[in-house]
Amino acid sequence: MKKIEGGICSVEGVKAAGACEDNYGVTVIHYPGSSAAAVFTRNKVQAAPIIITRESVKDGKLSAIVANSGNANCFTGKEGIQHAQTMAFQVAEELDIPPADVAVASTGIIGRQLPLPIISKLINHSLQRLSNSPEASKNAAEAIMTTDTYPKEFAVETTLDNGKTIRIGGITKGSGMIAPNMGTMLSFLVTDIEASPSELEESLKKSVEKTFNMVVVDGDQSTNDIVILLSRPGHGNIDEKFQEALDYLCSELAKMMARDGEGATKYMEVEVKGAKTLNEARIAAKSIVKSPLVKTALFGADPNWGRIVAAVGYSGAIMNEDTISVRLEEGERFVDIVNNGEIMAFEGTEELELAESIMEREEIKITVDLAIGDYKATAYGCDLSYEYVSINSEYST
Amino acid sequence: MKKIEGGICSVEGVKAAGACEDNYGVTVIHYPGSSAAAVFTRNKVQAAPIIITRESVKDGKLSAIVANSGNANCFTGKEGIQHAQTMAFQVAEELDIPPADVAVASTGIIGRQLPLPIISKLINHSLQRLSNSPEASKNAAEAIMTTDTYPKEFAVETTLDNGKTIRIGGITKGSGMIAPNMGTMLSFLVTDIEASPSELEESLKKSVEKTFNMVVVDGDQSTNDIVILLSRPGHGNIDEKFQEALDYLCSELAKMMARDGEGATKYMEVEVKGAKTLNEARIAAKSIVKSPLVKTALFGADPNWGRIVAAVGYSGAIMNEDTISVRLEEGERFVDIVNNGEIMAFEGTEELELAESIMEREEIKITVDLAIGDYKATAYGCDLSYEYVSINSEYST
Incomplete structure (x- = not known):
């Protein structure tokens, strides 16, 4: 192919x-x-x-x-x-x-x-x-x-x-x-x-x-x-x-x-793996790319793993706080900001520094491993910017 | 009371x-x-x-x-x-x-x-x-x-x-x-x-x-x-x-x-009535106040009934294009921008002028009458502004 x-x-x-x-x-x-x-x-x-x-x-x-x-x-x-x-x-x-x-x-x-x-x-x-x-x-x-x-x-x-x-x-x-x-x-x-x-x-x-x-x-x-x-x-x-x-x-x-999402300045790919079912992997991945809080954090280059985890939490997918891992990636670089429920990227750590540097890039991959099952899915999205608001508050006039 | x-x-x-x-x-x-x-x-x-x-x-x-x-x-x-x-x-x-x-x-x-x-x-x-x-x-x-x-x-x-x-x-x-x-x-x-x-x-x-x-x-x-x-x-x-x-x-x-929603400049109350069930009235009302396109239209003072109707359409509530009505209200003034499926507010009409003037206000009520049942519900929301993006792209830093 x-x-x-x-x-x-x-x-x-x-x-x-x-x-x-x-x-x-x-x-x-x-x-x-x-x-x-x-x-x-x-x-x-x-x-x-x-x-x-x-x-x-x-x-x-x-x-x-x-x-x-x-x-x-x-x-x-x-x-x-x-x-x-x-x-x-x-x-x-x-x-x-x-x-x-x-x-x-x-x-x-x-x-x-x-x-x-x-x-x-x-x-x-x-x-x-x-x-x-x-x-x-x-x-x-x-x-x-x-x-x-x-x-x-x-x-x-x-x-x-x-x-x-x-x-x-x-x-x-x-x-x-x-x-x-x-x-x-x-x-x-x-x-x-x-x-x-x-x-x-x-x-x-x-x-x-x-x-x-x-x-x-x-x-x-x-x-x-x-x-x-x-x-x-x-x-x-x-x-x-x-x-x-x-x-x-x-x-x-x-x-x-x-x-090319309206007003997008950044692109994100979100993979959720280790889910109990394919459907749960999908709804969790979509919940993350859809979250206005994750989208604005992406726009602001903020490695806010809390918003990512919270979006999984309300997605409806079964999850366990003690097994979840969150990885940020761009190009060859990656950092685990949450590892088996443990927060790795907090103030003063190299992990946070690397996470912030990765979030500055235009194309970011977020991988969430729920580690409770065998299913995975990927969702595609973009950030929420001032430009999105501008385009859509003036679209039909 | x-x-x-x-x-x-x-x-x-x-x-x-x-x-x-x-x-x-x-x-x-x-x-x-x-x-x-x-x-x-x-x-x-x-x-x-x-x-x-x-x-x-x-x-x-x-x-x-x-x-x-x-x-x-x-x-x-x-x-x-x-x-x-x-x-x-x-x-x-x-x-x-x-x-x-x-x-x-x-x-x-x-x-x-x-x-x-x-x-x-x-x-x-x-x-x-x-x-x-x-x-x-x-x-x-x-x-x-x-x-x-x-x-x-x-x-x-x-x-x-x-x-x-x-x-x-x-x-x-x-x-x-x-x-x-x-x-x-x-x-x-x-x-x-x-x-x-x-x-x-x-x-x-x-x-x-x-x-x-x-x-x-x-x-x-x-x-x-x-x-x-x-x-x-x-x-x-x-x-x-x-x-x-x-x-x-x-x-x-x-x-x-x-x-007082983050960055809100306007408040909206959305009543959906004439729904088949209470649950459908609720999901339709919430779908409207939740829609980023309705929220940005509110911010931009755009009486975009199309986005309102579309948000009902994907809410999951049963609806009929030929019976739906949409009213905009503020204070003593109101205007039916859609009446039994007929668009009333289009270019050149008094209705559009009035609708635009109502949308300029800070508190707006939107009433959607599905006219296919007896249930109603009200949802509360606000617009999506530049300020929302600003607050949430900088919140944790």
């Missing part, structure tokens, strides 16, 4: 394009006759494109995706549904495919009707420029950005047990509102493996649980989240190698989102 | 005192031979004083409370337990009561051993100054403050169905880390009603669920939270009138905490 260039266009047969104007962007991806699977937001308020796409993907077939940024087309009633359908129709007509084979996704402000003239114009621009090139993938990744500060794409190649070499490429957006069970995140993944919709769905769900669902920026859940995976039709090829490659791709995209 | 002055010292027989030095404070409350009930944090990491007090209160009897600020005596091992016991012993000896009749509570930084010499000195100062006066209650409320910006006390008088007039007084602290299931909150309540421990416990739990547990500042749960209620011994007097008075007292103290 290796990282490759080209994003979604590293996969043969995938055409993409993106176009932007003012605060709006449109991305079109064309991959005719694909098998398709999707994972949707669990928010009970669901945007119009989510309602449409949930239907389109039911038969496990898609040929194109159209997505816009700048307006979420959410809480927009029947008119919103019509607008989402119009987006699909426009793409279907130009590409000569059934409208039901076009997935629609949107991200942006909710509660306002989609400005159809400009979106339609941008869809048209995109359709005219569809191509299979690294630039096209990058343009597509750019066009779905909202408060993201850079486009996010990744691609990976692996050889399956059956000897076939396959590729998976993905683009994603999402920086604010990223949360457990996904924030406003749009992720479009394509692969040239030949697979059935149900095989894809099983594989996608496994990856999403471990990756996108473990990213926390502010704990809010969006109304518009969607992850779509397209492949060539067929079956019987998905194996552990494919799963590993998909996990890797999704975790790299997830990390990009955490790094 | 009426509000009265004097805090905990409005209750006859209650003596109190507080003393502070540097970053430390000590509060002592003496109410000999009381019936007692307490509610504790649900965090799995529990501070030494919580462990001690859980034992002391088991027989339903207490005569005194000693609490310190500046150090939480949490994650401090056996030494921490000894320190908490030493605090109880010192008070017990001076007041000539059994050590098991002294409750201990602490708040402050976790993971550092209690600086016993200074705490002991402050306990001594407090013991020398115990008195039944409004100043004593105020001093006691002041001495347990940490990042609180003002002391919090309240008292109420009511006449029971049996004709007896009783009083309830309370002091509380807690501004950061205030959370569902209580943040670092110490609340000490006293009343001259004659009640049994089990009667007190039932009544206290009812009030705490509706009030302290509905306050959210940052969603973190402390290791040190405790609410203690002391009364005269006896039984058979608690009735609806008492419950109303206790609810009123606790909700006023809860509101004070929300208003």
